[in-house]
Amino acid sequence: MRRHTRRKVLATTGAATAFSLAGCIGGDNDGPTTIETRYMDAPGAEEYFEEHAEIFEEETGIHVEFEFVGWGEAQETLLSDITSQTGPDVQEIASTWIPEQADAGGWMDLESDEVVDHIPDTGMFEEGAMDVATFQGDIVGIPWFWGPRAWQQIDEEVEDGGVDGHPDDWDDLVDQAQAYDGDNHYFALMGSDFEPMRNFAMFLWQSGGQLLTDDYSEPAFHNEEGVQALEFYADLYQEYDVMPSETVEWAAADINGAFAGRQMASTVDALGTVGAYEDEDGQSLDDLSISAPPVGPDGDGGTFFGMELLGIHPWTDEPEAAAQWIDYLLRAEPNAEISSTIGFLPTNPDGFDTEYFDHDLYEAFNEDVFPVAQTYPQVLGWGEIEGELNRAVAEVIQNAVTGDLEEGDVEDVLDDAAEVAHQTL
Template sequence: MDAPGIEDYFEEHTAAFEEETGIHVEFETVGWGEAQDTLMSDITSRTGPDVQEIASTWIPEQYDANGWMDLESDEVVDHIPDTGMFEDGAMDVATFQDTLVGIPWFWGPRAWQQVDEEVEAGDVAGHPEDWDGLVDQAQAYDGDNHLFALMGSDYEPMRNFAMFLWQSGGQLLTDDNSEPAFHNEAGVQALQFYADLYAEYDVLDSETVEWAAADINGAFAGGQMASTIDALGTVGAYEEEDGQSLDDLSISAPPVGPDGDGGTFFGMELLGIHPWTDEPEAAAQWIEYLLRAEPNAEISSTVGFLPTNPDGFDTEYFEHDVYQTFNDDVFPVAQTYPQVLGWGEIEGELNRSVAEVIQNAVTGDLEEGDVQNALDDAAEVAHQTL
């Protein structure tokens, strides 16, 4: 992982940890684009660091390659953080095939967030409760900017589709993760609604199809739209703008689907220990240190996520009510991708299919049956992969 402020954070805390314990820690940061290949290379060659960050969606492949120590083994169990402090959803991700492969480090759900003054200036009020409410508000909105925007590039089409799918009462795979389930009626309804936000209802502006994180952050902070569904990146960008405050914002779970189902995407990073380590106890102590309230809150704030240690919300980094609202109101409806071998290939194909549907919706080239066909094609790849 590499992000602004990371080097300073680790220089400070490796020194503090060594002063406390006498254990010397060397660290290395890796850019996100190279992280997955670097990690698998380390696992394959049985080299690399003792402790490493884990992206939750990579766990199955890395576990299958014997990349992670069981953190409930006798070597380390007495030295890792108390796992009782973590939310059930975090521990569900951290535990794969009955093995505790990682300690939840930081996470973040995507919430409805809006600048209340901007919304009210457009002659609408409150947060939309459901899909119809979102469309009605957007069409009634009379502001100088847009009411609502979403990211549309990179892997965001897939994440947006997953959110709408869950809100439709659907799921990505069957309960036993053996077959695709995203191409049924709920999936078609979800992707059609996503496309209609551009083509039918004129809720989403066509330029957002190309928006990545920097674009949505800049647009939200700069007043180009009044609301979005996103994680903490937009909140941080808004607060950093001169003259703006978190007091301007209100947060809630996203609008629910037609049958009242809620859902939003969350991502999570973990810390794990490689089984070839010569220092399992020291590695576990380092993880325990990083999961204390202050260090956990500081790293979470630095990278734009929320702390997994609940005491982190009592620190200076997360004092504002906005953060607690993410934790209290949004996480209960947040979901993440299935943990299954081959998910990376499935995710890539589904993202490509969804992005193509959305692009065709924007250009006016989406025809009847295209949504079902796109999902069926992605489901065939998923079936073969699984």
């Protein structure tokens, strides 16, 4: 873990979903300090904040108000706030939004004298979380909750299909899928929205490749390792017949329902599928097992993680109150409760000692999967690159499913996406 010299600071991951918090606006001089907060809408979030805002006010005298916004309008709303220098003073940050928003002056440096003594000690966070939270030397967010994508399987279904254990590498995955003799599908991945890009990134890291060069100056995803990764991804449909064709249209609700309904025996996903499975009557976490995904042909491991952070806007009138609210939310119990409610894992490691994560399965996520989890580079222009690469990968996978993918197509598509990335960078 990285430890910073200052006593208290915060930072942070992907996937990716749930809700957004915003912070403090100066209160009435005749009443308590008031901070306004905004969150991404999610089931259970309003009840959580009602409870904890009341506890926080009893402790500190600081009144917290909150509102919710859907993911569809969240980024546009936040950009409007940053442009006008108005709106809530503390907000949840999606990790992939950080570079553009920080470059536009949207986030306070959390090591500044105004707040550094009132936010959580960043020494508790994993180094990967702090890497995401740091942009051009400034800590702009506090890691709040996150989720790596793990190999997950329903052990009984796998065993009934004549397969033993988890696949160690790509060859094992193909061999087990082809040997599987169950009544359902052996394995599936989500294929809609931005999932093609995330799946490709996972296979790229497993093949020993990287998205950009070490100095972030040039694309690297179109190199030999990238071609190998995307060809393997496509071959899971076209050559090996591992994944059902309908999964190219699957979003989170589809894969959660399929896994919970035992329509497939295994997947690589975050905590959403686990929660969906447990919510089904008569099913238990004891039915499942978790591990890092299969490694690539050269023994490299890798998987994608998403993370959400909390940041303070620099125009706040109440930076200390904003920082205190974030510090409260990062205590073990509140952090574990909101992470469990949203379907992620807590960034405070003490959250794993609470009732919300009292199962060996969660420790497997934490101990076996996080060490090989990576996320996207913190670089200006990444949003445009991600969008272009997601479009390119989705095109390849769709052509693989329809039988229209020809030799050389993968190289051509990745080269075209790399040209866009080069111009963007």
